[in-house]
Amino acid sequence: MNKVKIGLMGLGNIGRGVWKIxxxxxxxxxxxxxxxxxxxxxxxxxxxxxxxxxxxxxxLTTDPLDILNDKDIEIVVELIGGIEPAKDYILKAIRxxxxxxxxxxxxxxxxxxxxxxxxxxxxxxxxxxxxxxxxIPILDSIKDSLTANKIDEIMGIVNGTTNYILSKMTxxxxxxxxxxxxxxxxxxxxxxxxxxxxxxxxxxxxxxxSSLAFGTQLPVSAIYREGITKITPIDIxxxxxxxxxxxxxxxxxxxxxxxxxxxxxxxIPVSHPLATIQDAFNGIFIRGNAVGDLxxxxxxxxxxxxxxxxVGNIISIIKKKQCSYIPDFKxxxxxxxxxxxxxxxxxxxxxxxxDIPGVLGRIATExxxxxxxxxxxxxxxEGEPQVSLVFVTHLTNELNVQNSLxxxxxxxxxxxxxxxxxxxx
Amino acid sequence: MNKVKIGLMGLGNIGRGVWKIxxxxxxxxxxxxxxxxxxxxxxxxxxxxxxxxxxxxxxLTTDPLDILNDKDIEIVVELIGGIEPAKDYILKAIRxxxxxxxxxxxxxxxxxxxxxxxxxxxxxxxxxxxxxxxxIPILDSIKDSLTANKIDEIMGIVNGTTNYILSKMTxxxxxxxxxxxxxxxxxxxxxxxxxxxxxxxxxxxxxxxSSLAFGTQLPVSAIYREGITKITPIDIxxxxxxxxxxxxxxxxxxxxxxxxxxxxxxxIPVSHPLATIQDAFNGIFIRGNAVGDLxxxxxxxxxxxxxxxxVGNIISIIKKKQCSYIPDFKxxxxxxxxxxxxxxxxxxxxxxxxDIPGVLGRIATExxxxxxxxxxxxxxxEGEPQVSLVFVTHLTNELNVQNSLxxxxxxxxxxxxxxxxxxxx
Numbered sequence: 001m002n003k004v005k006i007g008l009m010g011l012g013n014i015g016r017g018v019w020k021i022x023x024x025x026x027x028x029x030x031x032x033x034x035x036x037x038x039x040x041x042x043x044x045x046x047x048x049x050x051x052x053x054x055x056x057x058x059x060l061t062t063d064p065l066d067i068l069n070d071k072d073i074e075i076v077v078e079l080i081g082g083i084e085p086a087k088d089y090i091l092k093a094i095r096x097x098x099x100x101x102x103x104x105x106x107x108x109x110x111x112x113x114x115x116x117x118x119x120x121x122x123x124x125x126x127x128x129x130x131x132x133x134x135x136i137p138i139l140d141s142i143k144d145s146l147t148a149n150k151i152d153e154i155m156g157i158v159n160g161t162t163n164y165i166l167s168k169m170t171x172x173x174x175x176x177x178x179x180x181x182x183x184x185x186x187x188x189x190x191x192x193x194x195x196x197x198x199x200x201x202x203x204x205x206x207x208x209x210s211s212l213a214f215g216t217q218l219p220v221s222a223i224y225r226e227g228i229t230k231i232t233p234i235d236i237x238x239x240x241x242x243x244x245x246x247x248x249x250x251x252x253x254x255x256x257x258x259x260x261x262x263x264x265x266x267x268i269p270v271s272h273p274l275a276t277i278q279d280a281f282n283g284i285f286i287r288g289n290a291v292g293d294l295x296x297x298x299x300x301x302x303x304x305x306x307x308x309x310x311v312g313n314i315i316s317i318i319k320k321k322q323c324s325y326i327p328d329f330k331x332x333x334x335x336x337x338x339x340x341x342x343x344x345x346x347x348x349x350x351x352x353x354x355d356i357p358g359v360l361g362r363i364a365t366e367x368x369x370x371x372x373x374x375x376x377x378x379x380x381x382e383g384e385p386q387v388s389l390v391f392v393t394h395l396t397n398e399l400n401v402q403n404s405l406x407x408x409x410x411x412x413x414x415x416x417x418x419x420x421x422x423x424x425x
Numbered sequence: 426m427n428k429v430k431i432g433l434m435g436l437g438n439i440g441r442g443v444w445k446i447x448x449x450x451x452x453x454x455x456x457x458x459x460x461x462x463x464x465x466x467x468x469x470x471x472x473x474x475x476x477x478x479x480x481x482x483x484x485l486t487t488d489p490l491d492i493l494n495d496k497d498i499e500i501v502v503e504l505i506g507g508i509e510p511a512k513d514y515i516l517k518a519i520r521x522x523x524x525x526x527x528x529x530x531x532x533x534x535x536x537x538x539x540x541x542x543x544x545x546x547x548x549x550x551x552x553x554x555x556x557x558x559x560x561i562p563i564l565d566s567i568k569d570s571l572t573a574n575k576i577d578e579i580m581g582i583v584n585g586t587t588n589y590i591l592s593k594m595t596x597x598x599x600x601x602x603x604x605x606x607x608x609x610x611x612x613x614x615x616x617x618x619x620x621x622x623x624x625x626x627x628x629x630x631x632x633x634x635s636s637l638a639f640g641t642q643l644p645v646s647a648i649y650r651e652g653i654t655k656i657t658p659i660d661i662x663x664x665x666x667x668x669x670x671x672x673x674x675x676x677x678x679x680x681x682x683x684x685x686x687x688x689x690x691x692x693i694p695v696s697h698p699l700a701t702i703q704d705a706f707n708g709i710f711i712r713g714n715a716v717g718d719l720x721x722x723x724x725x726x727x728x729x730x731x732x733x734x735x736v737g738n739i740i741s742i743i744k745k746k747q748c749s750y751i752p753d754f755k756x757x758x759x760x761x762x763x764x765x766x767x768x769x770x771x772x773x774x775x776x777x778x779x780d781i782p783g784v785l786g787r788i789a790t791e792x793x794x795x796x797x798x799x800x801x802x803x804x805x806x807e808g809e810p811q812v813s814l815v816f817v818t819h820l821t822n823e824l825n826v827q828n829s830l831x832x833x834x835x836x837x838x839x840x841x842x843x844x845x846x847x848x849x850x
Contacts, residue, residue, distance in 0.1 A: 021573050021715045028575050032640070032755070129570070135716035137570030144569065145554070145562030148446050148736030150453050215457070273722055276701040290446045290733035291560035297698055297720040308715035311573030323748025330457070 001036045004318055007067035007098075009043040009089055010079035011051070014103055014130065017307025018077060019053055029311075035318050041067045043080070068092045074321075075314055078102040087111050094118045094126065099321065101313040103130030103306050109204040113217040116329050123325040127313035132205045133158050133282045135305030136298040137312065142212045142286070143328065149288030151213040154252040155424065158205040160280035160300045161189045161196035162228050162248040166236075166265075167278045170245060173233050188280050198227035199263040202250045206263055210252035213286070214259050216335045218252075224340045226264035235350060235419050238378060238390045239267050242348075245275045246421065258336040260343060267348050267423040341399040346375070346423035349391045349401070351408065352415040355382065359413040360389060366411070370404030372396045386415060392423065426461045429743055432492030432523075434468040434514055435504035436476070439528055439555065442732025443502060444478055454736075460743050466492045468505070493517045499746075500739055503527040512536050519543045519551065524746065526738040528555030528731050534629040538642040541754050548750040552738035557630045558583055558707045560730030561723040562737065567637045567711075568753065574713030576638040579677040580849065583630040585705035585725045586614045586621035587653050587673040591661075591690075592703045595670060598658050613705050623652035624688040627675045631688055635677035638711070639684050641760045643677075649765045651689035660775060660844050663803060663815045664692050667773075670700045671846065683761040685768060692773050692848040766824040771800070771848035774816045774826070776833065777840040780807065784838040785814060791836070795829030797821045811840060817848065 008015055022029070022037055030036050042059050043066075067073060068089060076093040078100060080086050086107045093100050094115070102108065108115070108128045119126040129139045133156070142151065157163050161183055168179035180197065183189035195201045203223040211218045228248050239246050244267035253260040268275050273295040277283035282300030287293050299305040320326075353359045360379060367374055373394040381387040393401065405417050433440055447454070447462055455461050467484050468491075492498060493514060501518035503525060505511050511532045518525050519540070527533065533540070533553045544551040554564045558581070567576065582588050586608055593604035605622065608614035620626045628648040636643045653673050664671050669692035678685040693700050698720040702708035707725030712718050724730040745751075778784045785804060792799055798819040806812040818826065830842050 017715070024714065025573065025575055029573065032572060135713075136719060137566050140570040141562050141566070144741060145565040145737050146733065147457060147740045148450065148454065148733045150450055271703075273701070276698065278696075288560075288733060289449065290442070290729045290736070292724045292727070292730050293722075294561060295720075295722040297718075297722070299717045302717070304715040305717050308571065308573045308713060311715070312570050315572045316569060319751060320748075322751060323745075326744060326747060 001030065001034065004035050004037050004074055005040040005072045006037060006314065007041045007043070007070060007073040007076045008039050008079065009064065009067060009076060010081070011042055011044050012079065012081070013303045014306045014310065015042070015079045016053055017303030018079070018310050019055065021304065021307045021311045029315065033315055033318060037314065040073060041070060043067055064089055068096055073098060075099045075101060075317060077310060077314070078104060079310070081106070083107050083110060087115070090115055090126070091118055094122050094124055097122055097124055099125045099317045101310055101317065102128050103310055104128070105131040105201070105204040105208060109207040109220045112208065112211060120327045125317045125320060125328055127317060127328065128208070129313050130306045130309035132208050133284055134298065134300040134302060135308040136282060136284060136296045136300065137309065138209065138284050138296055139212055140312070141296070146288050146291060149290045150254070151286060151288050152254050153287040154209055154213055154284065155274060156205070156209065156250045156284040157247055157274055157277050157282055158250050158284065158300060159196055159202045159248060160282060161193065162202070163277060163282070164188045164280045165197070166228060166231065166246055166248065169231065169233060170236050175233055176229060176231060197229055199225045199248065202248060202263045206250035206252055206261060209250070210259060210261055212329070213252060214254055214335060215330065218259065218261060218335070218337065222261065222337045224262040224264070228265050230419060231265050232419070234388065235421065238350065239348065241378065242267070242376065242392060243270055244268060244423070245270055247274060247277070249274070249424065251424065255338060258338045260338045262340065262343065265421050267421055269425060272425070343398040344395055345398065346395055347393045347401050348421045348423055349393070349405070350418040351389045351391070352386055352418050353389055354413040354415065355384060355387045356413050359411070362411050363389065363408050363414070366407045367391070367393070367404050370407065371400050372404050388418065426455065426459065428461050428463055429499055430463050430465040430497045431739065432466045432468070432495060432498040432501045433464050433504070434489065434492060434501060435506070436467055436469050437504065437506070438728045439731045439735065440467070440504045441478055442728030443504070443735050444480065446729065446732045446736045454740065458740055458743060462739065465498060466495060468492055489514055493521055498523060500524045500526060500742060502735060502739070503529060504735070506531065508532050508535060512540070515540055515551070516543055519547050519549055522547055522549055524550045524742045526735055526742065527553050528735055529553070530556040530626070530629040530633060534632040534645045537633065537636060545752045550742045550745060550753055552742060552753065553633070554738050555731045555734035557633050558709055558721070559723065559725040559727060560733040561707060561709060561721045561725065562734065563634065563709050563721055564637055566721070571713055571716060574715045575679070576711060576713050577679050578712040579634055579638055579709065580699060581630070581634065581675045581709040582672055582699055582702050582707055583675050583709065583725060584621055584627045584673060585707060586618065587627070588702060588707070589613045589705045590622070591653060591656065591671055591673065594656065594658060595661050600658055601654060601656060622654055624650045624673065627673060627688045631675035631677055631686060634675070635684060635686055637754070638677060639679055639760060640755065643684065643686060643760070643762065647686065647762045649687040649689070653690050655844060656690050657844070659813065660846065663775065664773065666803065667692070667801065667817060668695055669693060669848070670695055672699060672702070674699070674849065676849065680763060683763045685763045687765065687768070690846050692846055694850060697850070768823040769820055770823065771820055772818045772826050773846045773848055774818070774830070775843040776814045776816070777811055777843050778814055779838040779840065780809060780812045781838050784836070787836050788814065788833050788839070791832045792816070792818070792829050795832065796825050797829050813843065
């Protein structure tokens with residue numbers, strides 16, 4: 001049986017998952033591929049650290065060059081995360097004619113094109129299924145199975161932490177901070193939760209997903225991004241009353257001459273497939289012009305799920321390397337990203353007002369002047385000094401909404417624009 | 426640009442979908458593959474039939490040999506359905522060194538092994554993603570993306586007709602025959618609905634799915650099969666009360682030394698991802714030992730969704746044929762299929778009885794004697810001459826349940842065993 005030697009860089013959660021999968025499923029993988037896989041070196045930070053896994057000490061190294069310069073290693077698996085030195089290691093591996101598998105969303109979202117170009121030059125493969133939605137094989141699907149389609153739209157719940165928090169807030173009516181604390185207690189959120197709750201993590205993943213789906217490299221910096229910290233139990237309750245749930249969505253849409261990319265909390269109808277994705281699970285909804293609506297659901301993180309994607313990539317490279325080289329990805333020209341002002345959407349707007357007769361009419365009039373047409377209005381808490389007015393608009397332009405809200409803020413009885421949340425159907 | 430000539434056998438619903446996709450997405454497909462695809466011959470039954478599509482008349486033929494013996498045709502797409510002459514055409518195409526794509530579940534479920542062996546002998550590819558769940562790329566996923574996993578379990582809603590009927594019955598409390606009639610009116614069910622409502626269609630698909638997932642050929646004839654004609658609104662209502670919905674599931678489980686295969690109506694918890702699959706949509710739930718729980722949701726039928734799978738297969742073959750030949754599938758040894766008697770399941774049992782004090786006790790005693798342990802009991806309609814008693818068991822053995830029911834039928838006050846439905850979680 002042919003042997004393939006693998007160099008594993010990083011022995012964190014996912015690294016250990018990869019090790020375990022090759023251990024548990026060794027025989028099945030050998031039987032189905034005809035290859036025997038051996039992790040021959042493992043890059044760690046500390047040789048002396050106590051580890052739960054029984055990895056022979058002589059495999060461990062703290063010197064990346066022990067892997068990058070090892071002529072016997074065919075595949076380098078980069079799982080240290082972050083941009084540097086990960087990017088440097090990946091590039092060196094590629095320049096040394098090694099195939100690379102990574103689950104590193106930051107480096108792929110930020111430098112994917114450069115790394116893919118290098119891989120094509122050196123005729124090696126660079127795969128990164130684990131960088132988006134853990135074990136869900138969404139990149140493979142876009143790249144291989146859905147090639148008959150023009151992808152019109154992707155909407156994903158791609159961050160488990162925020163979905164856990166929003167699920168808690170929805171099902172138990174807790175506020176954001178209590179739900180965050182619980183997520184931290186369960187290990188779903190980090191001590192500094194910024195990357196998750198402010199939508200950075202989701203925007204990395206959207207960059208990767210939509211770059212693949214729309215055949216171009218879409219920079220993270222160009223993605224409109226809004227986190228979930230402003231969502232309150234009050235908004236969740238109004239949403240429910242209107243027939244919606246609130247999810248943090250990563251949205252990519254192919255428009256005529258541009259693409260629309262945004263990450264923000266979103267009202268989606270309770271009947272939408274994504275509305276059923278609970279807790280730390282991920283779900284990716286994709287619409288192709290042939291296949292119609294598809295949704296994938298699964299674990300978006302974790303040692304074994306993400307390890308499943310990494311090992312799947314390793315096996316796929318081993319199959320491909322028997323062929324003459326065909327690039328996995330194409331680096332195409334840039335497509336323009338639509339400015340957020342031009343986005344067409346429905347909007348949920350909650351405004352705090354003094355409860356004085358006529359204020360609803362004044363606000364509605366301003367919306368009308370701004371060309372924002374309303375589909376529903378809820379007014380509650382009659383007789384209290386401050387009340388919430390909730391408006392849902394018909395499809396309208398972001399700029400019109402923002403301009404109308406500026407005018408509405410000038411109305412005397414208006415205390416604040418409490419929240420503005422986009423609606424998708 | 427390299428040209429690939431395709432022979433299309435059959436111009437029904439899916440055949441027209443394939444034609445349309447190559448028409449609509451021509452430029453995108455050429456750009457992403459570097460190949461130009463041409464459907465150069467189309468096998469039809471009647472040359473003179475009026476067609477909605479604008480297909481040049483000189484492409485049409487009624488003679489299959491015009492395609493099978495055409496040296497320029499590299500890929501034959503078989504979409505005539507049924508076993509013969511489809512099987513004969515596929516074999517001839519393979520023997521003439523042509524790659525074959527089909528969406529024909531009957532021929533693959535019944536003769537997959539033989540056809541795959543022939544393809545391996547001739548070093549051509551045979552692909553059939555469209556044969557299961559339309560456009561959902563579930564076979565590709567099992568075959569390519571999830572190779573790091575041992576698949577433990579598959580549960581699928583793979584028949585849109587029955588899911589439409591059960592959704593109607595659940596959401597509108599109609600009975601089976603009214604729902605069937607509506608499905609027929611909408612074109613979701615055929616005039617003779619036997620194949621769908623009796624579970625034959627689902628068992629073909631289960632055979633294909635589980636053959637791939639468990640690495641063997643599992644004959645349709647060995648699959649336990651039960652349709653949905655006995656499901657009543659009463660059962661659906663009791664299920665709801667107990668926290669379940671009723672779906673027709675195709676279930677495949679890997680056991681220690683065998684596999685468990687069955688198609689039958691099933692109670693699943695409302696919180697199960699499959700419970701949310703409504704109307705004619707398909708959903709496939711799969712559990713791998715690394716990736717954990719995954720679910721795919723999408724359109725299980727239709728010209729463009731199934732066409733998406735067929736064209737995806739065509740493109741994948743074109744990529745593969747540039748390499749030295751590696752078989753797509755392996756034909757492995759047989760795995761034993763567990764006898765239905767040995768199945769371990771929970772059961773929902775509804776029994777009609779005369780409402781006489783003590784009957785519940787007598788029935789419960791018989792279950793106990795038969796080693797069937799109960800988890801809940803519902804008794805309703807007190808005072809009426811006939812009442813329903815509903816029992817849900819703990820995990821138990823099929824044979825024990827069947828034996829207990831034989832004894833229960835002997836109890837004087839028992840009128841009939843109205844329904845027995847398995848429960849999955």
